[in-house]
Amino acid sequence: MRILWVVNTIFPSLSLSLGLQPPMSGSWMYGLAEKISEHNDIKLTVVTVYNGKEILEKKIDGIDYILIPMKNKKMWGEVFDQVKPQLVHIHGSEFSYGLDLIEQRPExxxxxxxxxxVSxxxxxxxxxxxIKDVIKNITLRDxxxxxNLFxxxxxxxxxxxxxxxxxxKVxxxxxxTDWDRAHAWALNQNVPYYHCDEMLRKEFYTDEKWSYENCEKNSIFISAANYPLKGFYQVLKAANLVKKTCPDLRIYVAGHKVCGDGTLKSELKLSGYGLYIKKLIRKYKLDQNVIFLGVLTAEQMKERYLKSHIFICPSSIENGSNSVSEAQILGVPVIASYVGGVTSTISHKKTGFLYEYGDYSVLASYMTQFFDKRIDLEFLSSEAIIEARKRHSSDIIIESYxxxxxxxxx
Known part of the structure; x- marks a missing residue:
């Protein structure tokens, strides 16, 4: 069975072989690809774009990789003819690479x-x-x-x-999630929809689990904060309330350092949203409470989850947050905004706590209840582990796929 995957990132193993920085997104695909490559009845080819001028091909650990020059759309059809796939699996609709292929080989x-x-x-x-927040914080870089944000x-x-x-066309x-099922139906009520959960990064299938005794008390972990949709600024508003009774609050933030690293170069590259975040931190006197960690490896992410008192997903919209699932499978207590597909992964007050996006007073209240142990964190932790293990079982996912x-x- 010949399957061609169209993806939006260069896989880590291929990135490393080319001397490139491995991507921090797309982690749900890597484990599935590894599992598929173990089966002799499937020949998997993974294709994406890169900044080169020629088609580049490599075989690593049983998977064929093809990189197409980003500016040469005609090569999609050539790859199809070369691979002769019986099925093409397009991972994500955010970019039009798959459309280029479909339009050239509609059969x-x-x-x-x-x-x-993204729509x-x-x-x-x-x-x-x-509007005022956006306009007041437009930077030279913008x-x-x-x-700018608009x-x-x-x-x-x-x-x-x-x-x-x-x-x-597919x-x-x-x-x-229920959310993506509803939107798929709204866009085309005739195309078949199949539920298939996603695998997590292999580092999270571990016996290591969160414990209250070993976590850094009054600390929270945020996995991304680089643009407004991720809702980080709402956490800062909540932190302003929490800090009044919890001055030793620590907020650890992974991913791109939205406020820069303090160098002149990073100041010149500062986005409008980064400037807005810097002003909020200064306004609420949170300089000693917020720690930007930068981009972390999977192992470093796992360590940070396990050390944290709470994981928070404050996004204004999400489908199924893999960060929430990673926290849950480790047993880290989770608070998340009640948006999108998050409700398919969290049962309120059983596997996590949900609050209405933007209601930072409720978020702050939950944070203090978690810190004061007015919530049974051990119950939340154990229930989340059970659900996440079931949802992200590699055997079940492979069988479904x-x-x-x-x-x-x-």
Whole structure:
């Protein structure tokens, strides 16, 4: 069985072989690809774009990788003819690479798996920021790159127009939440939808589990904060309330350092949202409470989860947050905004706590209750582990994936 994957990132193993920095996104694909490559009845080829001028091919650990020059769209058809796939699996609708292939080889069998939906997320991009907030914080970098927050939102909208075309051209949709099922149905009520959960990074399938005794008390962990949709500024507003009774509060933030690293170069590259965050931190006197960690490896992420008192997902919209799932499978107590597909992964007061996005007073209240142990954190932890293990069982996911691709191909 020949399967061609169209993806938006260069996989870690290929990145390392080329001397590139491994991507921090797309982790749900890597474990599935490894499992698939172990089966002799499937020949997996993974293709994406890069900045080179020629097609680049490599075979690593049983997987064939192909990189297509980003500016040469005609090569998608050539790759299809070379691989002769019986099924093409397009991972994510955020970019139009898969559309380029479909338009050149419409006779193929195509499956689209939903990651996020930019056409929907565009409406939530500013996450409650006012026009005044955006305009007051436009930076030199924003002007030079034509990339203030309004323009960034418009880029989402533009990509969303292309995204919607997928739903009329593919043979099946893969999703994992009630939210993505509803939006897939709204975009095309005739295309079959199949539920298939996602695997986590292999580092999180571990016997190491969170414990109250070993965590850093009054600390929270945020996995991303680089643009408004991730809702970090709402956490800062909540922290302003929490700090009054918990002055030793620590907020650890992974990912791109939205406020820069203090160098002149980073100041010149500071985005409008980064400037807004810097001002909020200064306004609420949180300079000693917020620690930006930068981009972390999977192992470093796991260590930070385990050390934290709480994991918070404050996004204005999410499909299924893999960060929430990583926290849950480790048993880290979770608080998340009640948005999108998050409600498919958290049962309120059983496997985590949910609050209405933007209601930072409720978020602050939950944080203090977690810190004061007015909530049974051990119960939350154990229940979350049970649910996450079931949801992200590699054996169950592989079996589901096999059944789905066979149905689509039949």
């Amino acid at each position: 193929g069998k195509y499956v689209l798996s939903i990651q996020g939906l 929907v997320c565009a409406d939530y991009y500013l996450a409650g920021l006012s 002007l030079l790159k034509n990339d 323009q960034a939102r418009n880029k989402f909208k533009k990509r969303g127009v292309a995204e919607k075309k997928y739903f009329s 043979d099946a949709i893969l999703g994992r 096999y059944e789905i691709i066979k149905k689509v191909m039949s």
